[in-house]
Amino acid sequence: MAREGNLDPPTRHPLQWRNPEFFDEAQCLAELERIFDICHGCRRCVSLCGAFPTLFDLIDEGKTGEIDGVDKAHYWKVVDQCYMCDLCYMTKCPYTPPHEWNVDFPHAMLRAKAIKFRQGGVKAAEKFLASTDVHGSLAGIPIVVQTVNAVNRTKPARALMESVLGVHRDAWMPTLATKTLRRAAPHALMERVVDGERTPGKVAIFATCYVNDNEPDIGLDLIKILQHNGIAYTIVEKERCCGMPKLELGDLDSVAAAKQANIPVLARYARDGFAIMSAVPSCTLMFKQEIPLMFPDDPEVRLVKEAMWDPFEYLSARRRDGLLKTDFSKPLGKVSYHVPCHARVQNIGRRTEEVLKLIPGTEVHTVERCSGHAGTYGVKKATHPVAMKIGKPVFKAMAQHKAGGAPDYISSDCPLAGHHIAQGFEVNQLGAPKLAHPLTLLAIAYGLNETADGAATPEPRSPSS
Structure with a gap:
């Protein structure tokens, strides 16, 4: 029955x-x-x-x-x-x-x-849009980066991108970093390793295409936090895109190729006792769920799955082990925090919220609903308006902090969702609080960033907005 x-x-x-x-x-x-x-x-x-x-x-x-x-x-x-x-x-x-x-x-x-x-039903433009390794290959090249970023903010260029690549002219698009995370990161800290009951005492950072090529400051803030807590770290020696953009297209052969490049490298870190960490929830989810479901009998895939951590999942576990420093020196005020979909489905609970609530003088208002961005879906000509519509309840919920009034910060573990939400604030005239990744907020609270002004503020969303 x-x-x-x-x-x-x-x-x-x-x-x-x-x-x-x-x-x-x-x-x-x-x-x-x-x-x-x-x-x-x-x-x-x-x-x-x-x-x-x-x-x-x-x-x-x-x-x-x-x-x-x-x-x-x-x-x-x-x-x-x-x-x-x-x-x-x-x-x-x-x-x-x-x-x-x-x-x-x-x-x-x-x-x-x-x-x-x-069957050939996916257009070349969509394939290119999902090729993050290709986009990021320009990051860190002097003059080229400035030129690309400047051109991408002009109305004629965005109109051309809309007609050729199907990228909506009003959608927020990431900029290329002038210096990638790999080039900007300090040398690995390996002097001290304190293992907890649940957490390894050393971390291998999977940089991700986005953090390495577009927002390295997120990775640098993660490194500052690890250094402050005396946690040994290194950056994974080499990597490819995790494969999530290709998975969303249905290009499973490309996902398999990415797996073949990444898993043997990551498995070596797992065998050596590292916690492997990714600051983008979608990338973390690929190694925790999607790749293991595609390759259920691969022992190295299972090894990497068990070693993979969300940053705040790891920091929360360190706290339970009594190893996380709570010497916060700067309050954050009112934070409207968004839980991304790919963080929710990891079944780790609200670990980011849990850590941010440890900061004195900080009130966290959590919104647990899809922002609508969803990778390339949020920037395509056909679906950007739908993405903005899906995200509207999130924009409104985050604009009114539970403590009353507007928030001082808006934040999401997913950098793309964060910018999508910031654009929603702008489009819906909900004010302009600072946008900062939760790792950046934690670094500010520790006093590791000089001022709160170091947090990212919403950039102009498009040349026509």
């Missing part, structure tokens, strides 16, 4: 992407029909993203008012609206495994995306 709901914690089946049947379109559409019918009868996820309203509109406006009245050719409209945030699976759906209905909406969407990609 089918249960009405599922009280067991959700489990994930490995992704059968190396089985030829995985790419059978007819079988995939049949599975989508099965899952869509269940979603139609439930509708709990209608407020999460654009995928579910798109699906329910197709059904409600169809010939029968049921899924059998929807032309399967329209299923791809639903697939295109899914940006793999995983919230439906982890926070809403009562029918995830081990429930007998076995609903895994995100991985059903991923299967469809993989079929579309293999």
